[in-house]
Amino acid sequence: MHKLYLMTRSEENYIKTIFHLGRQGTQDVATNAIAELMETKPSSVTDMIKKLSEKDLVNYKRYQGVSLTSLGNKTALSIIRKHRLWEVFLVEKLDFSWDEVHEVAEQLEHIKSDKLIDSLDRLLAFPKFDPHGDPIPDKNGGFKERDRDLLSEVPIRTVGVCVGVKDSSATFLKFLDKNGIALGNQIKVMEREEFDGSLNIEIDGRNMQISHVIASNLYIKTNDGI
Amino acid sequence: MHKLYLMTRSEENYIKTIFHLGRQGTQDVATNAIAELMETKPSSVTDMIKKLSEKDLVNYKRYQGVSLTSLGNKTALSIIRKHRLWEVFLVEKLDFSWDEVHEVAEQLEHIKSDKLIDSLDRLLAFPKFDPHGDPIPDKNGGFKERDRDLLSEVPIRTVGVCVGVKDSSATFLKFLDKNGIALGNQIKVMEREEFDGSLNIEIDGRNMQISHVIASNLYIKTNDGI
């Protein structure tokens, strides 16, 4: 019915970027924003947007930005599913660390084979989250965003488990490794310094001080959800 | 030292084809042969050969065919290593059948990451042969062709184990499945019909008749090697 299959690698990368920038493709995204994230020129973006628009993957009106159509959204979710499943594979089966997976997954996500990705899903026992705590869409694009909060935004004395990172750059992840912060750690917010927003936390027993920047890139899951 | 890494997918496919056609790149390969195997036009082949020649991957003299340089050979072996390791992965870990692996491995072989392929090798416990019985080059391109013979060429009463196929097309492999012929089967050649070269064989107990075409695409390993 739809030839989701004959998309080029470049088209797929644009779709993915529009999805990420537009909060899952619902919002209008600016040409410049796409160009910046993809390290390309705005004029190249315009060209590609026209092409994607032809193919009914994006809604486009000149000068008004783009958003994903329902087909575009489905496509994005399928690429993200592949990306995140491969990340799990790399960490679980090939002993990659969480800061090494992104680059390789960027390549693997473009491999075309339904059977491959479904079998991979099975091999990994149908994981629901990737190594950075981001949810993995199921076969039909089903997506359950986990209920979680930024560490920088919860009240003092909140207790929770570290379940994700907002910034998943290698730099940040290596910093976390160096400081013994990992998904699964038990965290309690002891004190917040109003002056600079830094936090004093207790993490798996230890006590440590983290800056606001760090805290605003760590997600925790508390028990006070419904 | 050498930028084996910035090869395009197309360049890699040409190198692989030249390797296969020229018995591991040693012999001169005709432009037309490459074009036919790659389902492209001879003129396109000439273009690409010039480009590869520039990069010192092939030896080329106009009208005289091409062969791989030592760098080209090394490149080919690295691609073949990846292709075959991925095939093993698909069969061993993802339950693909041996006739389903080729197409996907053709995509996976172009993924660039040394760490990925070395880890995969480890996950698979350093396999020496792929699902069709072809040898997998090691990290350094080391290659040990297994001592084996075409079933069509061994004398009557020869006993051996089926260790490989010459034709690994899905059609042939499915035919073998249908007739219960698989790698690892014990085979004894009972009789050869001189008229059409067909064979009467005993395979894992059963008795069966196979045509010359079939026999000339099955490798067995006998015990009479040195």
Next chain:
DNA sequence: ACAAATTTTTAGATTTGCCTAAATTTTAAT
């Protein structure tokens, strides 16, 4: 509201990998 700044698009090139058609070289046949 209107000029200035910013954003976006258009126009025209470039590179890669492919094509067709025509020319050239090699090989095969008599």
Next chain:
DNA sequence: ATTAAAATTTAGGCAAATCTAAAAATTTGT
């Protein structure tokens, strides 16, 4: 040894994805 056939290369073009520079539309500041 020629000539016919086959193989190979050259010449000229095309589509995808990018770029630069210039033009057009939108947004912003006062």
